[in-house]
Each structure stands twice: as structure tokens, then as C-alpha cells.
Amino acid sequence: MKLSPPARSLAVLSAALLATGLCVAQGNPAALKSRHAALQPQLAQNAYGRPLHIESFESGDTLRGEVHAVVDHPFPEVLDMLKSRDNWCDILILPFNVKQCLAPKDSSTISLRVGRKSDQPVEDAHLVAFTYKLAASSASHLQVQLSAEEGPLGTHDYRIVVEAIPIDAKRSFIHLSYSYGYGLAARVAMKAYLATTGSDKVGFSIAERGAKGEPVYVKGVRGVVERNAMRYFLAVDAYLGAPEQTDRRLRDWFKASEQYAVQLHEMDLPEYLSMKTREINRQAKVGS
Template identity: 50%
Template structure:
């Protein structure tokens, strides 16, 4: 049964979270092997070295008549031997996705067609799962070699005429201590979603901006992209930071990784307050601890049946 949709100021974040990190069939071609992704890394050398993100990262976005797409390219100070293994499997991806403030739960399971991630997407405060919206993403590893990984998460449709959700994550070894990641996130939207988003952007979300600089003010200050491209840029960054937080916690003892991930994500988000600040630190940590505990109880109950 479909659930009630988030309303008001939370709609825009909910829509981005529901799409979860994605790629359309109409999007440009992506790297199919290690050399192609390494070539892209070489082409972005200047952008990765000189940018406002406080990390070697480059973000792009685009909007067509019915699609939004965001792409992040970043260098990770982790060897591919760690990254390529850690980012495979539905359960690790649930540990990643739950960090987003609008993801209320994530459960990985298998059916005859393959592995599925069932996500409840809701609002930015504590919420019963019955009031959140259930999405099912097919998960698969498209390619996994000793130096190149490609992972896909796809869902056919969603509320308000949205469709063709996809996350694509690609990773390649750069050297024995660094990896290069490409996260692409997109979705298709119809008239209902367009109107709802535009209504939000004209009212409660009128001050929301993305990361791309479209011009400079008379005082030389950056003027950031807004509107629907701002939406896709903010959520692409949120999910990239979740991947980064997950990888950063791998060196901790297993019992401490959960808190490390939460701490890393919240700290990273607050580096970009104009774009990403939503909750105070204590609010976020309290909410996520409860949601993850609920998720763990659900997994335990399912295993004991």
C-alpha cells in the first residue's frame, strides 16, 4: 500500500532522498572499465585540485524537460582493495543510505530476481514507518574486477509521476593508497512532481541553493544555482558524503563504526551550511540512533522468524 507523501518544507528533500542516488537510460555513457574512469580523472585534474569543497571533489548537474541528474567525482584516501570490497552488497549500502536525514529505514533482502533494498523515505524528523513512503531498489554489481567496480541501484517508478530512479557508483584504483569515485544520481519527473517542487521553491524553499556558481555579485561573492538543479546538487552531495562517512569508519572496531559514520556525516554536512544545514547536531544524532536501532530490531525479528 502506498503511503502518505511528505508535505511542505520536507517535500523537496524527500523527493531527492527517494530518488536516492541515480542514472537514466537517456543519460550520457559512463565508464565501462578502469581505463575510461582513469581518463576522466586525468581530465578533471584542475577541478579536483582547486575547488571550494575542502576535498578533491568535482560536482556537475544538468536538467532537461523531464530529468534531473547530478554527478560527483572524487578522490578517496582509501586503497581500492578496501573500497572495491566495502561497496559491494546490499547491507553495506543500507548502512550508507540510512545516514541521509530523510531515509527512515533500509532493509536488504533477496528474491528470485536478485537483491532488493527496501527503503522508507520520509521527513526530516522522527517518523513512524507507516507514515513514510516505501521504495524498492534493485541492487546489482554490474562489474567487479581487481581495479574497477560498478554498482547499480534502480527503481522503476515512484510517487507524483517520478520514474527511472537509478544510482550508479563507479570506483577505480589510482595507486596503492587512493581510489577515484564517480557517483551519479538522477530521476525522471512528471508534471505533478514539477509543480510540487516549484511550489516549494517559490515559498519555503526560496532560499535553498546548490553548489554550482552561476555568477558573481558586484562584491565578488558567488551566486549559486537554485531551483531544481539546486535540489539534485544538494542530494547528490548528501549521498556522496554518506559513502565517504561509511568508508572512513571501516578502520574502527565494528562496534564503534555506527557512531563514527554518524559523526563523520554530520560534520561533513556542516562544512556546507548554506546548502545542507537542516538539523542541529544533537537533533540529527538522536533521530538517527533511534532509526538505526529500529532497523536493527527489524532485521533481528526477520532473522528469527
């Protein structure tokens, strides 16, 4: 099945947009603490090279992806860096498909321009306007919510939630979740993407084992949300490691994503750095 260039662009873009949806939160620190305890086997032994667990769910016209992970940052540090709306554009701009992120002063809005993986004029990227809410901010629990009622290509009810609790004096437990609804246009575009450009792409969950015991990873829409869930978690993690150093943050995000090259590789480092440097400079001029 071959698509015309416009149709191909729409299909690829829909995959990027559908990955920016939002999540289901644990709701309170006790629930997140229980989830941390329940996931101990998965966090202790997995293929990710770090204490991390990723899963995805599809129900009707709703898709959800979730990442739980332990990070080597004290909770007060995590709380201080993630509770401020002003910091979130430094996080959300890191994935390759986010072309611009603006958080106007005296507003609760975070506006993303989401497009193709390659560089493109920002006006050609699609706008998703999120409302930011700091739902919990205490010595034992952080919860940040982003929500958008409407998105491009028939998507709707975007919900992005990031929450965290302390584990001990040096580590925190983070839950990143997102969900969205999609209509007919988005379903058609995604089907076209998965039949062409995205046909060989996989997620992280193991659907089954091959004849020699090798993992066969989940594909389709669940593969899409798992790849993007990981990208956005890695963006949060990269920011926590370098909140004041843009170049290091970019390099850390790229290096981390390349650890999962089977799922996440899209371009080489020089291309990524060049593209992101232009986008961040352009974003700074608009926001100034």
C-alpha cells in the first residue's frame, strides 16, 4: 500500500499527535506507594537497564500508556523542578516531533506545536493547547496534570499526568501516564501509518516469544503509545539531570533514547542537535 506525499505526512503526523495524549493518575501518595511495591519484581529485573516498567492499554476509542520508574534524584529536587509550569517547555521540546512549546506568562496554558520528525516550519505543525494544573505539591506527593479537550485529526480528551513520591533520601518514584480519545479521521490516518511508514515499528511490551525464545514486541497502536511514553519519560529524566544546561539535556535525551534504538531511533545525533537548536532558538524569540 503506497500513500501519496500528503497522505503519508498526515499518517506520520497522526502517530506523533496521538502520542501526545494524557493519562490516568494514581490519585494519592498511598496509591502510588502501593503501585511501587507491586511493581518490585518488574523494576528489579527487566530489559531496560534501569528500574522501569512500561505498559499500554486500548479500550474502545481510548488509548493509554503508562511508565513507572525509579530515578536517582531526591524528591525535594524532583518537586522543585517539576511543579513549575515555566519548566515544562524545557521538557516537552526534547522529543523530535515537538516543534515548539510556549507557556505564556499570566496563563495556565502550555501550547505545543506537534509535527513530523524532520525539521519543518512551525506554522505547518499542529497546535495542541494544554491547560496546566498543579494538582498536588507536598513533601510526600507531586502531581502535575495537562489536559486538552480537543486536538487535530479528530483526537480529543488529552490527559497528561506526571506524579512522584519519595522512596528514600536519594531516590524518587515517578509515574508518567497519558490517554486520549480518537475519532474516525484519526483512526483512518493511524491505520494508514501502521500499514506503511510505521509497519515495522515496535513497542516495548513482549507480546509473545519466538521459536528460539526471542521477544516479539507489541506493534500497532500500543507500540505507538509505548514508544512515545518512553520518549516523554526520558525527557522528564533528562531535565532532572540538567535543568540549567540545554545542550547537555539534548544530548542526554538522545543518548538515553538510543539505548532503545530498536524502538526509538529516528535520526543521528548531529541532525537531532541541529534541528532542536533551531527550534529552541526560534521558540525563545517567540517567547521573549
